[in-house]
Amino acid sequence: MSSDNLLTLNLKIWRQKNNKEKGEIVDYTIDGISPDASFLEMLDVLNEKLIAEGNDPVAFDHDCREGICGMCSLMINGQAHGPEAETTTCQLHMRKFQNGETIVVEPFRARAFPVLKDLMIDRTAFDDIIASGGFVNVNTGNAQDANSILVPKENAELAMDAAACIGCGACVASCKNASAMLFVSAKVSQLSLLPQGQLEAEERVKNMVSKMDELGFGNCTNEAECEASCPKGISISNIARMNRDFLSAAVKAKD
Amino acid sequence: MASSMLKYATSSVVKKQVMGITGLLLCGFLLSHLIGNCLMYLGPEAFNTYAHTLVTNPLIYVAEAILATIFLTHIGLAAQLTYENNKARPQKYYVKQKTGRGATFASSTMPYTGLIILAFLILHLIQFKFGPEYVITHSGVEMRDIYKTVVDYFQSPIAVIWYIFCMIALGIHVSHGFWSAFQSIGFWHPKYTCLLKCLGKVFAVIVTVGYSALPIFCYLQGGN
Ligand code: HEM
Ligand code: SF4
Ligand code: FES
Numbered sequence: 001m002s003s004d005n006l007l008t009l010n011l012k013i014w015r016q017k018n019n020k021e022k023g024e025i026v027d028y029t030i031d032g033i034s035p036d037a038s039f040l041e042m043l044d045v046l047n048e049k050l051i052a053e054g055n056d057p058v059a060f061d062h063d064c065r066e067g068i069c070g071m072c073s074l075m076i077n078g079q080a081h082g083p084e085a086e087t088t089t090c091q092l093h094m095r096k097f098q099n100g101e102t103i104v105v106e107p108f109r110a111r112a113f114p115v116l117k118d119l120m121i122d123r124t125a126f127d128d129i130i131a132s133g134g135f136v137n138v139n140t141g142n143a144q145d146a147n148s149i150l151v152p153k154e155n156a157e158l159a160m161d162a163a164a165c166i167g168c169g170a171c172v173a174s175c176k177n178a179s180a181m182l183f184v185s186a187k188v189s190q191l192s193l194l195p196q197g198q199l200e201a202e203e204r205v206k207n208m209v210s211k212m213d214e215l216g217f218g219n220c221t222n223e224a225e226c227e228a229s230c231p232k233g234i235s236i237s238n239i240a241r242m243n244r245d246f247l248s249a250a251v252k253a254k255d
Numbered sequence: 256m257a258s259s260m261l262k263y264a265t266s267s268v269v270k271k272q273v274m275g276i277t278g279l280l281l282c283g284f285l286l287s288h289l290i291g292n293c294l295m296y297l298g299p300e301a302f303n304t305y306a307h308t309l310v311t312n313p314l315i316y317v318a319e320a321i322l323a324t325i326f327l328t329h330i331g332l333a334a335q336l337t338y339e340n341n342k343a344r345p346q347k348y349y350v351k352q353k354t355g356r357g358a359t360f361a362s363s364t365m366p367y368t369g370l371i372i373l374a375f376l377i378l379h380l381i382q383f384k385f386g387p388e389y390v391i392t393h394s395g396v397e398m399r400d401i402y403k404t405v406v407d408y409f410q411s412p413i414a415v416i417w418y419i420f421c422m423i424a425l426g427i428h429v430s431h432g433f434w435s436a437f438q439s440i441g442f443w444h445p446k447y448t449c450l451l452k453c454l455g456k457v458f459a460v461i462v463t464v465g466y467s468a469l470p471i472f473c474y475l476q477g478g479n
Contacts, residue, residue, distance in 0.1 A: 012349070014349070025349055075348060075350075075351075077350060077352060078348060078350035078351040078352030079352050079354060085354075085356065104349055104350045106348055106349055106350070109344055109346055109347070109348060110343060110344055111342065111343050111344060111345055112343070115346075174354070174357075176340070176344075176358070176363065177340035177343055177344075178340075178343035178344040179267075179340075179343070206263070209266055209267070209268055210262070210266065212267070213266055213267050216342070216343060217267075217343055218339060218340040218342075218343030218344070219267040219270065219271060219336045219339055219340055220267070220271060220439075221336075221340070221362065221365060221435070222362065222431075222434075222435040222438045222439065223357055223358040223359075223362040223363065224356075224357035224358065225353065225354060225357035225358050226357070227356075227357060228354035228355075228356035228357035229354055229357070236438070236443075237443040237445075237448075239438070239443075240438050240441050240442060240443030241441070241443065242268070242441075243268055243271070243272065243438070243439060243440065243441035244440070244441025244442070245441070246263075246266070246268045246269070246441075247268070247269065247272060247440070247441060250263035250264075250266070250269060253259050253260070253263060255259045
């Protein structure tokens, strides 16, 4: 590729030593970025440069780099996972940016997601919500006959759609209230839509919503920025389902 | 039992559901109030007699108490939810941009349009309900001439503009609020949710245009 395709970028990156200290936006200029590089590869190039200069590299979360693990995050120019719809940061390519563009990179922000260092955040709150009920109890032992439990096709599809959630937290990050409703509703729906998840459905929705509230996420105002920012296109119809399931479980609660 | 009921009643989900139900009830109030107000077009007698019949019915106290409770619940929860929402992100973003695929102007200004409605509501009660009292006799019955109170008030162009400004804010508030209430309560449907969004916008236009027409009508009556 001819070198005049390569991008020069002005980066404004959030740097923060640790959980305790206050952070700040720091300016960097980087050149020679291939338009075919992913956003994270661009940060890798920056980090190699920083290391070569004897500076502290920028810490950021990542793992699979193929859009399935949910580890990558980042607010890119004020949008969770950047400007592309249904795309994780690791799948975002630099050809989406102009030569000479200024790009602001910040961590996902929420009271429940404290910054650990630079762009790395602690999403343990999501694990806590799952631990409060995002599972089914099943007997171990021999596998039962395939198709012995019937699932309506429509429910199977809806459950599958909900199960596409990778737990990245972009919904929280993009929500003006830092609400976790999209994530929680996807995790509730993927189980409650199936016969195996029905048994514990009421307990599950009560416990997961209570946990979510306890952890300090905000309240949903039905703006659907979460749905628009979700790399997996999780629908807010899951939130409506959780709202009615919660109401009916709360009304029936005997505890 | 009681403690668990309290626990679920104060959950984020139920608070929003109460917000939605009170909001929808207020939408119903808006419609009935608008229809009553339209009697102004028929002249002082029709309007004054209607108002007189309303306020002399002893059930009015019950109705007013219920309406006040609905308003106070809606406003109280709005304050609490908005406070909690601000607290959920202590450190703001350096740059924040909307996707353009989710939030709308109406959805992101709910607390502000709500505050405008609140300010309006207080002034509205002071100006009309507790405003200047004139007496008139229609068909041999002595009653309050609320028609005159209203027409007099709207002789000021500033009053007309303020009123219309508030009705626009109200329209914006319900244009998001209407379908949002259904979503909060748990109603979502691949076809009907779209319809509800449309209906909310139609309702917003009816409310804004319907209420705004009255002060203009009064202003055009001229001073007396
Ligand atoms: C006649 C007057 C009013 C009507 C018809 C009305 C209607 C509604 C409706 C239908 C909603 C949607 C609820 C939901 O999403 O579940 C709503 C939300 C809201 N209202 Fe009102 N409202 C009125 C007055 C007020 C007032 C006076 C305030 C505040 C001072 C207020 C503040 C809010 C706020 C902040 C929300 C958003 C709450 C949230 O989404 O969490 N409203 N309103
Ligand atoms: S709902 Fe979407 S944005 Fe939220 S955690 Fe799951 S995949 Fe990420
Ligand atoms: S790094 Fe795994 S989804 Fe982006």
